Amino acid sequence: xxxxxxxxxxxxxxxxxxxxxxxxxWRRLATEYESHIVQExxxxxxxxxxxxxxxxxxxxxxxxxxxxPRPEEIEPIAKxxxxxxxxxxxxxxxxxxADCKTYFLRWAKHREEDIIGKMIPPARTFDREYCIFYDKxxxxxxxxxxxxxxxxxxxxxxxxxxxxRSCWGITAWNSDHILYFLPDFSPHILEDNKxxxxxxxxxxxxx
Ligand code: SF4
Ligand code: SF4
Numbered sequence: 001x002x003x004x005x006x007x008x009x010x011x012x013x014x015x016x017x018x019x020x021x022x023x024x025x026w027r028r029l030a031t032e033y034e035s036h037i038v039q040e041x042x043x044x045x046x047x048x049x050x051x052x053x054x055x056x057x058x059x060x061x062x063x064x065x066x067x068x069p070r071p072e073e074i075e076p077i078a079k080x081x082x083x084x085x086x087x088x089x090x091x092x093x094x095x096x097x098a099d100c101k102t103y104f105l106r107w108a109k110h111r112e113e114d115i116i117g118k119m120i121p122p123a124r125t126f127d128r129e130y131c132i133f134y135d136k137x138x139x140x141x142x143x144x145x146x147x148x149x150x151x152x153x154x155x156x157x158x159x160x161x162x163x164x165r166s167c168w169g170i171t172a173w174n175s176d177h178i179l180y181f182l183p184d185f186s187p188h189i190l191e192d193n194k195x196x197x198x199x200x201x202x203x204x205x206x207x
Pocket of ligand 1: 032045046047048054055056057058059060061154155156157
Protein backbone atom coordinates (compact mmCIF):
# COMPACT_ATOMS: atom_id res chain seq x y z
CA UNK A 1 0.00 0.00 0.00
CA UNK A 2 1.38 3.42 -0.91
CA UNK A 3 2.00 5.55 2.11
CA UNK A 4 -0.35 8.56 2.13
CA UNK A 5 2.28 10.85 3.65
CA UNK A 6 4.73 10.19 0.85
CA UNK A 7 1.98 11.03 -1.63
CA UNK A 8 1.46 14.32 0.21
CA UNK A 9 5.20 15.03 0.16
CA UNK A 10 5.33 14.42 -3.56
CA UNK A 11 2.37 16.74 -4.13
CA UNK A 12 4.05 19.49 -2.10
CA UNK A 13 7.08 19.82 -4.30
CA UNK A 14 7.09 20.89 -7.91
CA UNK A 15 10.21 19.45 -9.45
CA UNK A 16 9.52 21.14 -12.82
CA UNK A 17 11.05 24.39 -11.56
CA UNK A 18 14.36 22.75 -10.64
CA UNK A 19 17.36 22.67 -12.96
CA UNK A 20 17.34 19.34 -14.87
CA UNK A 21 20.31 17.68 -13.09
CA UNK A 22 18.68 18.45 -9.75
CA UNK A 23 15.35 17.02 -10.91
CA UNK A 24 16.84 13.59 -11.43
CA UNK A 25 18.73 13.73 -8.13
CA TRP A 26 15.59 14.85 -6.33
CA ARG A 27 13.48 12.09 -7.87
CA ARG A 28 16.06 9.45 -6.97
CA LEU A 29 16.22 10.73 -3.40
CA ALA A 30 12.42 10.79 -3.21
CA THR A 31 12.21 7.18 -4.37
CA GLU A 32 14.88 6.10 -1.90
CA TYR A 33 13.14 7.96 0.88
CA GLU A 34 9.82 6.34 0.01
CA SER A 35 11.44 2.90 0.41
CA HIS A 36 13.09 4.01 3.62
CA ILE A 37 9.76 5.16 5.05
CA VAL A 38 8.18 1.82 4.22
CA GLN A 39 10.95 0.20 6.31
CA GLU A 40 10.51 2.77 9.08
CA UNK A 41 6.79 2.11 9.21
CA UNK A 42 7.61 -1.48 10.14
CA UNK A 43 9.42 -0.41 13.28
CA UNK A 44 6.82 2.15 14.37
CA UNK A 45 3.64 1.01 16.08
CA UNK A 46 1.29 3.38 14.33
CA UNK A 47 -2.37 3.51 15.29
CA UNK A 48 -3.22 2.29 11.78
CA UNK A 49 -0.95 -0.71 12.21
CA UNK A 50 -2.17 -1.55 15.71
CA UNK A 51 -5.76 -1.03 14.65
CA UNK A 52 -6.95 1.59 17.11
CA UNK A 53 -8.51 5.02 16.59
CA UNK A 54 -6.11 6.98 18.73
CA UNK A 55 -2.64 8.40 18.21
CA UNK A 56 0.04 6.09 19.64
CA UNK A 57 2.65 8.90 19.59
CA UNK A 58 4.88 6.57 17.62
CA UNK A 59 6.43 9.54 15.82
CA UNK A 60 6.30 8.15 12.30
CA UNK A 61 4.51 11.20 10.93
CA UNK A 62 7.05 13.46 12.70
CA UNK A 63 9.81 11.43 11.06
CA UNK A 64 8.42 11.46 7.54
CA UNK A 65 8.10 15.20 7.19
CA UNK A 66 8.12 17.80 9.99
CA UNK A 67 4.93 19.82 9.95
CA UNK A 68 4.90 23.31 8.48
CA PRO A 69 3.45 26.03 10.72
CA ARG A 70 1.16 28.61 9.18
CA PRO A 71 2.68 32.14 9.39
CA GLU A 72 0.29 33.18 12.17
CA GLU A 73 1.24 30.12 14.22
CA ILE A 74 4.91 31.03 14.53
CA GLU A 75 4.68 33.84 17.08
CA PRO A 76 2.51 31.86 19.56
CA ILE A 77 4.96 28.97 19.36
CA ALA A 78 7.91 31.31 20.01
CA LYS A 79 6.07 32.74 23.02
CA UNK A 80 5.29 29.26 24.33
CA UNK A 81 9.01 28.47 24.26
CA UNK A 82 9.97 31.84 25.75
CA UNK A 83 11.85 32.82 22.59
CA UNK A 84 11.78 35.69 20.16
CA UNK A 85 10.66 34.78 16.65
CA UNK A 86 14.22 35.16 15.40
CA UNK A 87 15.52 32.87 18.15
CA UNK A 88 12.89 30.31 17.19
CA UNK A 89 13.96 30.47 13.56
CA UNK A 90 17.67 30.38 14.31
CA UNK A 91 17.36 27.45 16.72
CA UNK A 92 14.64 25.25 15.27
CA UNK A 93 13.70 26.14 11.68
CA UNK A 94 14.85 25.95 8.09
CA UNK A 95 13.74 27.96 5.07
CA UNK A 96 12.16 25.83 2.36
CA UNK A 97 10.31 26.26 -0.93
CA ALA A 98 8.22 24.07 -3.17
CA ASP A 99 8.25 26.26 -6.27
CA CYS A 100 11.19 28.70 -5.89
CA LYS A 101 8.66 31.54 -5.61
CA THR A 102 7.07 31.11 -2.23
CA TYR A 103 9.46 30.46 0.63
CA PHE A 104 8.29 29.21 3.97
CA LEU A 105 9.66 28.24 7.36
CA ARG A 106 9.37 24.76 8.74
CA TRP A 107 10.89 22.77 11.56
CA ALA A 108 14.32 21.33 11.04
CA LYS A 109 15.04 17.71 11.88
CA HIS A 110 17.40 16.38 14.49
CA ARG A 111 20.99 16.38 13.17
CA GLU A 112 20.32 19.38 10.92
CA GLU A 113 22.16 21.77 13.24
CA ASP A 114 24.43 22.80 10.35
CA ILE A 115 21.54 24.29 8.38
CA ILE A 116 19.21 25.58 11.11
CA GLY A 117 18.13 29.15 10.40
CA LYS A 118 19.20 28.76 6.78
CA MET A 119 17.87 27.63 3.41
CA ILE A 120 17.61 23.86 3.21
CA PRO A 121 19.34 22.41 0.15
CA PRO A 122 16.88 20.21 -1.85
CA ALA A 123 18.98 17.12 -1.19
CA ARG A 124 18.57 17.61 2.57
CA THR A 125 14.76 17.43 2.23
CA PHE A 126 15.13 13.71 2.75
CA ASP A 127 17.33 13.75 5.84
CA ARG A 128 16.46 10.68 7.89
CA GLU A 129 15.55 11.91 11.31
CA TYR A 130 12.64 13.05 13.43
CA CYS A 131 11.37 16.60 13.65
CA ILE A 132 13.54 18.64 15.98
CA PHE A 133 10.60 18.94 18.39
CA TYR A 134 9.99 15.22 18.63
CA ASP A 135 11.28 13.89 21.95
CA LYS A 136 12.47 10.45 20.92
CA UNK A 137 12.97 9.19 24.46
CA UNK A 138 9.55 10.13 25.79
CA UNK A 139 7.77 9.93 22.44
CA UNK A 140 6.01 13.24 22.42
CA UNK A 141 5.96 16.62 20.73
CA UNK A 142 7.74 19.29 22.79
CA UNK A 143 5.31 21.95 21.53
CA UNK A 144 2.20 19.78 21.68
CA UNK A 145 -0.16 22.45 23.18
CA UNK A 146 0.71 24.90 20.40
CA UNK A 147 1.61 22.48 17.61
CA UNK A 148 0.64 23.60 14.10
CA UNK A 149 -2.79 22.83 12.71
CA UNK A 150 -1.11 20.56 10.17
CA UNK A 151 -0.09 18.23 12.99
CA UNK A 152 -3.60 18.12 14.41
CA UNK A 153 -5.20 16.79 11.23
CA UNK A 154 -2.87 13.81 10.87
CA UNK A 155 -4.77 10.77 12.06
CA UNK A 156 -3.11 7.79 10.43
CA UNK A 157 -5.96 5.45 11.35
CA UNK A 158 -8.34 7.36 9.08
CA UNK A 159 -8.52 6.93 5.33
CA UNK A 160 -7.26 10.02 3.45
CA UNK A 161 -5.73 11.39 6.65
CA UNK A 162 -4.13 14.76 6.02
CA UNK A 163 -5.15 14.92 2.36
CA UNK A 164 -7.14 18.16 2.75
CA ARG A 165 -4.73 20.68 1.21
CA SER A 166 -6.50 23.65 2.80
CA CYS A 167 -5.25 22.41 6.19
CA TRP A 168 -1.61 22.15 5.15
CA GLY A 169 0.62 24.81 6.62
CA ILE A 170 2.27 25.40 3.25
CA THR A 171 -0.98 26.65 1.69
CA ALA A 172 -1.10 29.58 4.15
CA TRP A 173 2.21 31.07 2.94
CA ASN A 174 2.43 33.69 0.22
CA SER A 175 5.56 35.17 -1.33
CA ASP A 176 5.66 38.12 1.12
CA HIS A 177 5.39 36.16 4.35
CA ILE A 178 9.04 35.14 4.53
CA LEU A 179 10.01 38.84 4.56
CA TYR A 180 7.89 39.43 7.66
CA PHE A 181 10.10 36.98 9.48
CA LEU A 182 13.43 37.47 7.71
CA PRO A 183 13.50 41.00 6.23
CA ASP A 184 16.95 40.47 4.68
CA PHE A 185 16.01 37.17 3.02
CA SER A 186 17.05 37.04 -0.63
CA PRO A 187 14.64 35.22 -2.94
CA HIS A 188 17.50 34.86 -5.44
CA ILE A 189 19.56 32.41 -3.46
CA LEU A 190 18.43 29.47 -5.58
CA GLU A 191 19.17 31.32 -8.84
CA ASP A 192 22.61 32.20 -7.50
CA ASN A 193 23.05 28.58 -6.49
CA LYS A 194 23.80 29.72 -2.95
CA UNK A 195 21.69 27.42 -0.91
CA UNK A 196 22.97 28.38 2.48
CA UNK A 197 22.83 32.14 3.11
CA UNK A 198 24.08 33.48 6.43
CA UNK A 199 21.63 33.44 9.27
CA UNK A 200 19.38 36.46 9.29
CA UNK A 201 20.64 39.33 11.39
CA UNK A 202 17.57 41.53 11.10
CA UNK A 203 14.70 41.46 13.53
CA UNK A 204 11.40 40.19 12.11
CA UNK A 205 8.68 42.73 11.40
CA UNK A 206 5.55 42.49 13.45
CA UNK A 207 3.44 39.89 11.73
S1 SF4 B 1 -0.80 9.91 13.96
FE1 SF4 B 1 1.43 9.84 13.67
S2 SF4 B 1 2.33 9.65 15.74
FE2 SF4 B 1 0.12 9.13 15.87
S3 SF4 B 1 0.09 6.90 15.66
FE3 SF4 B 1 -0.25 7.75 13.62
S4 SF4 B 1 1.81 7.85 12.66
FE4 SF4 B 1 2.07 7.56 14.90
S1 SF4 C 1 6.01 19.97 15.62
FE1 SF4 C 1 5.41 18.26 16.91
S2 SF4 C 1 3.74 17.29 15.78
FE2 SF4 C 1 4.81 18.59 14.32
S3 SF4 C 1 6.30 17.22 13.31
FE3 SF4 C 1 7.31 18.24 15.05
S4 SF4 C 1 7.14 16.81 16.77
FE4 SF4 C 1 5.63 16.23 15.21
